[in-house]
């Protein structure tokens with residue numbers, strides 16, 4: 001049994017050809033999956049019944065079970081998906097006006113070790129397959145009424161997406177493909193801790209997507225403490241790779257900065273940051289820390305947040321403070337998986 005979403009563009013067409021099926025069958029199956037949200041081959045009523053039986057025998061459409069589903073009053077829905085090996089990841093649907101944004105994971109756990117993040121507390125367990133990355137999008141799409149479409153994707157869930165580029169890229173190509181989810185690449189964001197080699201590779205191979213780089217500190221001394229992988233990399237190399245991605249893509253970069261009370265939230269940090277970012281076509285996304293059980297980090301007071309923001313704005317930096325949507329349902333990456341590891345399974 002193969003995961004259909006793993007072999008949609010390479011594997012399935014060959015499988016169909018071996019059975020003497022016309023080429024348009026692959027397109028029919030895609031339509032059933034992405035536009036009509038079929039959950040079984042049996043539902044694909046314009047396929048010959050013999051073919052449906054063969055598909056049923058050789059492929060599974062959805063590999064994962066929804067182990068936990070949380071909904072909050074603002075329309076945010078968060079899923080914990082459990083794969084066939086028992087490993088769990090999280091993904092989220094956010095409703096904001098007409099936007100239907102989803103946040104997906106790229107790995108089970110994370111190896112980067114950012115000190116304030118729940119996803120990396122136990123290290124990385126494995127990469128997700130391209131099918132598992134794509135399947136999260138289907139589970140979330142199926143949370144919406146028919147007729148509603150996903151508009152934005154951010155790869156900002158568990159894991160470091162650029163450490164799993166070989167599987168991420170094919171999944172995002174499906175997400176953006178017109179005969180799959182058809183989400184414009186401009187509305188697909190890859191968030192990275194800042195791995196220069198992989199950023200350069202992405203710039204060379206496929207610079208259509210929006211890139212967000214998680215900075216969290218304006219200098220190496222502080223960044224080495226908060227983002228341990230920085231010790232081998234350094235801010236200069238991260239920013240240089242971000243610049244070359246921008247040159248290739250022409251898309252405004254986003255930098256992310258989790259604001260940790262008393263740690264990286266001083267006006268002096270904001271000033272240093274403006275020097276680092278000046279001259280770049282970029283947006284700075286500031287995210288007040290979402291506290292993680294067992295970790296000592298908290299969001300700064302409102303007054304400190306305001307001072308931080310005003311320092312940046314006065315220096316002409318485009319800054320945006322991210323709303324804290326989904327707090328009530330542990331929507332900060334990696335938190336729900338931990339709190340749900342003892343909860344029971346609810347439904348497929």
Ligand code: SAH
Nearest residue numbers: 116117156159160191192193214256289290
């Ligand atoms: N590894 C990638 C993507 C996953 S993290 C990256 O580092 O960008 C996605 C975003 O969530 C990052 O900007 C990260 O810093 C942020 N994040 C992680 N833990 C958080 C917390 N406790 N509170 C607020 N934001 C958090």
